[in-house]
Amino acid sequence: MVDQIKILVSTMTGTAELVAEEIADALSAKGEEAEILLMDDLGADILKNGAAYIICTSTYGQGDIPDNGQAFINNLSLASPDLSGIKYGVFALGDLTYDQTFCNAGNLFDAAFQKYGATRVGDIIRHDASTGELPEDQAAEWAEEWLEKLRAA
Ligand SMILES: Cc1cc2nc3c(=O)[nH]c(=O)nc-3n(C[C@H](O)[C@H](O)[C@H](O)COP(=O)(O)O)c2cc1C
Known part of the structure; x- marks a missing residue:
């Protein structure tokens, strides 16, 4: 198992933070x-x-x-850290109306964590706001x- 879990939130209008709170409650x-x-x-x-991280991010611009x-x-990218002892997951919030850039911030964080050797647990979840379903749900x-x-990893 991991020593600790931290949920790292990148948000413009707070929705990703609500998602993080739901995730923390469920964990x-x-x-x-x-x-x-x-x-x-x-x-x-x-x-x-030894720790695990969940990136919870929306996408803008x-x-x-x-x-x-x-x-x-x-x-x-400045620090080029060795993340080979780290496991992580990605909850990406986006809107498929922006089809060229759908949930791209999640992809960018995923690419950065992969580049420095971290191991992703599970697939990236990509929430589509255009469905009307709340990401918190x-x-x-x-x-x-x-x-x-994570426990099986
Ligand atoms: C001005 C603006 C630009 C956006 N650009 C994108 C985008 O490029 N790709 C995408 O998937 N979602 C895009 N979105 C949708 C947001 O990522 C989505 O609504 C998300 O749930 C907002 O979460 P937040 O409140 O945590 O920032 C955009 C939304 C706005 C208002």
């Missing part, structure tokens, strides 16, 4: 406490071997990472499945 109900951190002031030093996550991903089920995969 807690299964006996795993998870800490939620907005990415604003985070750098690569937050990423510790031309497939961009929200403003509060930009410094974190820039810091990752998908979060608990996804989190329970993700935790099972």
Whole structure:
């Protein structure tokens, strides 16, 4: 198992933070406490071997990472950390109306974590806001499945 789980949130209007809270509640109900951190002031030093992370991010602009996550991903490429002892999952929020850039921020974080050797647990979930289904309503089920995969990993 992992030492700890942290949920790292990149959001423009707060929806991804609501999703993170649902995920944390679902993990807690299964006996795993998870800490939620907005990415604003985070750098690569937050990423510790032996821990697991859930990236919870929306997408804005031309497939961009929200403003509060930009410094974190820039810091990752500057620091080039060894993430080979890290497991992670990605909950990406987007809107398929933006079909060229659908959930691209999730892809960007995934690519960065892969580049530095981290191991993704499960597939990236991509929530489509155009369906009208709330992402919070998908979060608990996804989190329970993700935790099972993490425990088996
Ligand atoms: C101005 C604007 C631009 C957006 N651009 C994209 C995009 O390029 N790709 C995408 O998948 N979703 C895009 N979205 C949809 C948001 O990612 C989606 O609504 C998400 O649920 C918002 O989450 P947040 O409140 O955590 O920021 C955009 C939304 C707005 C308002």
